[in-house]
Amino acid sequence: MLQGLIMRFDLGNGYCIRSFMYGDAPLIADHGNNRKVSRNLRDSFPHPYTIDHARAWVQHVKQHEAYSRFIIAYEDKAVGEIGFVFQGDVHRYSAEIGYWLSEEHWGKGIMSRAIPEICEYAFREFGLMRLYAEVVEHNVGSCRVLEKSGFVLEGRCRKHIYKEDEHFDQLVFGLVKS
Template sequence: MQLDLESCGVRSFREADAAELARHANNRNVWLQLRDRFPHPYSIDDARGFIMFAGGAEPETAFAVTVDGQPVGSIGVVLGEDVERCSAEVGYWLGEAYWGRGIATRVLVGFTRYAFAAYELERLFAVPLAANTASCRVLEKAGYRLEGRMCRSAVKDGVVQDQLLYAILRGDGASARA
């Protein structure tokens, strides 16, 4: 898979991406915004393992976010199962050097369009930590709507935190951007 977007892109991971992926992922500020299954410190072996996992999934659900062809982050979905098979959770991260440039918004808009078509979904949702205001803003700019607050639903770095639930539906007014 490959999406060419303005000044960035989304593509399948390659084995050669491991060093750059590890360089951007091995950052406490990145880790603080993500689920604990994202390790810190993040080693090249972690990157190799993730790339192997991403490349072996069927369907492929995790992809590299690129700038100038080099991986600077990742975006993907966790597909729902059983009665929730029409829904998927979207997640993404960028290396800190790429924050604040509009890359995450462009990537999320393009990937949302791709995900609705590729996985035959009706709903995409994201569950950022409430304190991650930058990610919340990315979701809003990409057309996702705030559906609710899950109070004291997560623990990150020993701190109990709220999470927010954002979603976008196939064919709703907000998905026109996606």
């Protein structure tokens, strides 16, 4: 459907959201290989995060999810990712949003611009009714940016996440199309 589409959303100050490129793999591996990043993500984003992981991921996205997963770039160089995963069955008008950003770019307001942009795109282009995010309880920055982007804390799933030999609560944030 949108398979070969090249997407680009300008975020200002040299930042943008754009389609994945094969050449992104080395920077994705470099920025993603950080425990401060991986500890807030699912186990499918391993630590250490190697160039082989990054190459396989870029290949997967370009072949299967090019319309819903994107690079966050600074001066056109990959510094993170953002996207959404469509749900099915009775949840077919919903998608889960996910993202990560290189530690060097934290605290600069990038995600406060990127999340609303990707949400507006998801609602407009795919007719979704609801977007949601599942956040590990200690990721205060992610909670803050979701709320700033209009998401509402909908619930807490106690001890729902098991990561690095510990149990954590999962917070669920939702945004409904207005």
